[in-house]
Amino acid sequence: MIESKDIKKMVQHILRRDKGIADTQIMHPTREWFTGLAITLGMVVLGSWFCYYLYSFHHNEMKKEVVIIEQAVPYQAATVKSALEVFATKQEKYNEILGGGMNDIPVSVATTTTPVEVSATSTEEIPELIVDPAPIFEDDGTPIEATLTP
Amino acid sequence: MNKKSHTFLIVATICFLVSASVFLYALYEVNKQGVRYAESKKLIGEQTAKEASYNTVQSLLESTRDDRAQIKSLFIEEDDTISFISEIEKNTGIVGVALTTNELSIMPSTTDTNGVTSPALLLVGFDFSGSQNAVWQYLTLLENIPYHKQMTQISFVKSDNNLWKANVKMQLTLRYD
Numbered sequence: 001m002i003e004s005k006d007i008k009k010m011v012q013h014i015l016r017r018d019k020g021i022a023d024t025q026i027m028h029p030t031r032e033w034f035t036g037l038a039i040t041l042g043m044v045v046l047g048s049w050f051c052y053y054l055y056s057f058h059h060n061e062m063k064k065e066v067v068i069i070e071q072a073v074p075y076q077a078a079t080v081k082s083a084l085e086v087f088a089t090k091q092e093k094y095n096e097i098l099g100g101g102m103n104d105i106p107v108s109v110a111t112t113t114t115p116v117e118v119s120a121t122s123t124e125e126i127p128e129l130i131v132d133p134a135p136i137f138e139d140d141g142t143p144i145e146a147t148l149t150p
Numbered sequence: 151m152n153k154k155s156h157t158f159l160i161v162a163t164i165c166f167l168v169s170a171s172v173f174l175y176a177l178y179e180v181n182k183q184g185v186r187y188a189e190s191k192k193l194i195g196e197q198t199a200k201e202a203s204y205n206t207v208q209s210l211l212e213s214t215r216d217d218r219a220q221i222k223s224l225f226i227e228e229d230d231t232i233s234f235i236s237e238i239e240k241n242t243g244i245v246g247v248a249l250t251t252n253e254l255s256i257m258p259s260t261t262d263t264n265g266v267t268s269p270a271l272l273l274v275g276f277d278f279s280g281s282q283n284a285v286w287q288y289l290t291l292l293e294n295i296p297y298h299k300q301m302t303q304i305s306f307v308k309s310d311n312n313l314w315k316a317n318v319k320m321q322l323t324l325r326y327d
Contacts, residue, residue: 054180058180061191064191066194066198067195068198069199070206071203075214084221093294098241
C-alpha cells in the first residue's frame with residue numbers, strides 16, 4: 001500500500017530530476033577558448049570582407065575615367081561667312097560706283113503697239129478718234145491731248 | 151578568478167581596445183583619403199575640361215583671325231569719323247552731286263534693364279542734289295558703304311529744272327574693343 005510518505009518521495013525525486021545537477025564549476029577553459037576563437041574568427045572574416053569592400057570601392061573609383069565636359073564655343077561660322085559675303089558684295093558695288101563702272105539709272109522700256117483694223121459691226125456711224133499729236137510711248141513728260149469727234 | 155587570470159583579462163581587454171582603436175582609425179583614414187582622392191579627381195577633371203576649352207578657344211581664335219579682322223573693319227571707329235565724312239564728301243565729285251552734311255553726332259552706348267548693351271552709334275545726315283541719275287548713284291553709293299549701318303530716313307523731291315534733291319540719315323555702328 002502506497003502511503004503519503006511514498007508519494008512525497010516520488011514527487012521530490014521528479015522535481016530534483018528537473019532541476020538537474022547543479023554546475024559548480026565557474027570557468028570552462030576549453031569551451032571559452034573555442035568561443036573566443038569563434039568570435040575572433042568571425043571578426044577577422046567580417047573585417048576582411050569589409051576591407052575587401054573598401055578596397056574594391058576605392059579601386060573602382062580609381063578606375064573610373066574622368067569625364068571631361070567640354071563647353072562648346074558658340075561660333076556661328078555660317079552667319080559670319082554670309083555676313084562677310086554680304087559686305088564683300090557691298091564693297092564691290094561701292095568700288096564699282098567710285099570707279100565709274102556703274103550704269104545709269106535703269107529706265108523702263110516703252111512698248112510699241114501696232115494699230116489693228118477693226119471692222120464695224122454696227123450700222124451706226126462710229127466716231128473717229130483723232131489723237132493730236134501722235135502719242136510717244138517713252139515718257140518724256142509731254143502731256144497728250146485727245147479729242148473725240150463725231 | 152585568481153590574480154593571474156585577472157591580469158590576463160585586463161591585458162586582453164587593453165589589447166582588444168587598442169586593436170579596435172587602430173582598426174577604426176585606419177578605417178577613418180581610408181575613408182578620409184578616399185574622399186580626398188575623389189575631390190582631387192573631380193578637381194583634376196574640371197581643370198582638364200577648362201584646359202580643353204581653353205585650347206579649343208585658342209585654336210578657334212587662331213583659325214578665325216582673318217574673319218575677325220574683316221569683321222572689325224566693318225565697324226567705323228570714333229577717331230575715323232572726320233575721315234569718313236571727308237571721304238563721303240570727296241565722292242560727291244565722282245558721282246556729280248552737291249552735298250551738305252546736316253547732322254553729325256554720336257549716340258553713346260547704352261545698357262537696358264536686361265543688361266543688354268547697345269553699341270554707340272554715329273548719326274549722320276546728308277542733303278544732296280543733282281540729276282536723277284547722279285542722285286540715284288550717290289544713294290546707291292551710300293547704301294553700299296562697307297560699314298555696318300542702318301539707313302533711318304531717305305526722301306526725294308524733284309524740283310524745277312530736273313534737279314533732284316535727296317535727304318538721307320544713317321546710323322553707323324561704332325566699333326568698341
